[in-house]
Amino acid sequence: MNLILLHPRELTNQHVTLTGRRAEHIRKILRATVGDTLRVGMLGGLLGTGCIREMAGNTVLLEVQLTSEPPPLPPTDLILAVPRPIMLKRVLAQAASMGVSRIFLVNANRVEKSFFSSTLIQSNDFTEPLCLGLEQAMDTRLPEISVHPRFRPFVEDFLPGLLRDCPIRLLAHPEGDRTIAQAAEGLLGQPDQRAILAIGPEGGWVDFEVQRFKEQGFMPFSLGARILRVDTAVPALLGQLSLLRQIP
Template sequence: MNLILFPPESLRHSPDGTAYVELRDPRRLRHLHEVHRATIGERYQLGEIDGEIGEGELLAFDRDLARFAFTPRRAAPQPLDLHLLLALPRPRMLARSLENIATLGVKRLTLLHTARVEKSYWQSPELGAEKIRQHLELGLEQARDTLMPAVELVTRFKPFVEDQLPALLEGRRGLVAHPGAAAPCPRGLPLDAPLLLAIGPEGGFIDYEVERLIEAGCEGIHLGERILRVETAVVALLSRLY
């Protein structure tokens, strides 16, 4: 945990205006006890979810509570101007993918049903709002970021591509990552370059889906001949693009 995230309601002020943070979350308290072996007076990097990053001095600490004096220092790192469309991965891979996506600075994610996504994946407990948030928080803590990604679940491909995607592509370059596409993945784009990137499931998009995405305004790109797992493809594509 490179950053201790806390929700806005944990930030309070004493009568003299001093800011302090009270943490009661069991996961974070356990990490402070078992990994940091925290002691009173030590200083840690703290970040308010969707707010500033700063320094916290540990004032009180036991199994149920950690209290920090908090001094804001800076804003969160610059996010990517990227909307990621990701075919819903299998549950085990979804957890790792969410953490990687948050770590790399993606702030808008649509999990999409496609022909090769098993319908049973949509019943997974990993798609619960609290589970998704937990994985995103782990990614933000790794990267020392505070800006929480927005996640949308879309269970019907055709209506999404026909009714929503054209509007999402206005003022935004659309890319479809697919083996066999004509063009190699672009390199070294600025962080504020507005993009929409579509990544398929383990077996890739079917031809019909690629055709619909391209008709909507996306360009087909590839990373070479190798077929990558979804979690690997996400990291490889974002690393190459930016």
């Protein structure tokens, strides 16, 4: 937790009273005391500092100054075939820590049906794993998340509207005949260029799915001979997109 994340509703006259996980972190890990200043961030808003004014029992009272913008948000959207719940939590935290705009959790032929009835998906509340990523990366902006239990309506009905301002459409697929450098050439030196990246389930997308994505202008690319687990593929690919945007 490199950042204490606050919710707008918690703030009253620039003060916030923390309990639970955040207060415990301040007391036990940071070992901070009254007068110390901590990095804080307002969910969806600015970064700043929180000065500890009181500590009593399990609570910590902070006086908050919010002053600076969070780090730039890469204009990347992620389509993710739903992985098993423990992996989903990890990948959501990873993606939030690297920065993505939107995450679309979709069904696919090789997604196990039971994954959609997991507590996390059923609750439709992904704040907790996403906040772990934001606290780590010192960002305040939650990616938007939506769940799409039916593949075909997602690709055929939902995607076209989304893709209008997004020329870079990438499909990770072992049988792709391009590298990511070739498929995402249009990102080179374009930090503000939007991109959307689709990552399949264990075992990959099936042909039907690849065809539907291709019809929407997605370019299949291969990561090489190595098949990566989703918690390795997501940071590797987001890192590569970020690098392409930096190279002149």
